[in-house]
Amino acid sequence: MINVLVVDDDAMVAELNRCYIGQVPGFTCCGTAATLQQAKEKILNSEPPVDLVLLDIYMQQENGLDLLPELRKANCPVEVIIISSAADAATIKTSLHYGVVDYLIKPFQFPRFEEALTQWRQKKSLMDNQHYYQQSDVDLLIHGSPATQHDSKRLPKGLTPQTLRTLCQWIDAHPGTEFSTDELAAEVNISRVSCRKYLIWLAQINILFTSIHYGATGRPVYRYRLQSEYHSLLQQYCQ
Secondary structure (H helix, E strand, C coil), rough: EEEEEEEEECCCHHHHHHHHHHHHCCCCEEECCCCHHHHHHHHHHHHCCCCCEECCEECCCHHHHHHHHHHHCCCCEEEEEECCCCCCCCHHHHHHCCCCCCCEEEECCCHHHHHHHHHHHHHHHHHHHHHHHCCHHHHHHHHCCCCCCCCCCCCCCCCCHHHHHHHHHHHHHHHCCCEHHHHHHHHHHCCCCHHHHHHHHHCHHHHHHHEEEEEECEEEEEEEEEEEHHHHHHHHHCC
């Protein structure tokens, strides 16, 4: 079992991440920390050891980035995934400089969270169990997949151009409208599960902006809206 420590001073967000961890097979949340000092103590002293840290940056009196050089100075082998609303270039460059293995910008959805953990586990397994590498292995470690030419117009498996066209035509006709998965699914008469897959992909290629809202039950509701600067790309899928 892979032990994951959540470092976040927002109790609701920490609990959400703890629940997300519990949904990924092979991972367990071994604790949470609301300050960098708590985090450092748990990382350096926990038994069994912490394998992975999910680290927030914007904390009440602290900057989560300050933990990274401390861990490197202590020669601590723990890996770090940043989970933060910080999206400025300087912060991301600093994070990458200290070797974070992934960077999730809030708000995000569970599939992206699951992808971050499972891809890291795949890389960890490769590094732990292999003494010599082929080029494809190095590509997997560095790029997350064998080096290929990425094409945003290539649809992921399970998505069809016809359904995508229907969804994009509705979004194109309502460029200023914010909507949820349930609302769009009802408008275009497809299942919620199917609609969600398309919305996640459109958000991944930056056509849609995602915001997160907490309802009375505390469960997150994701809402989407078109990013105006990507309107022309959206229109390509309407044809």
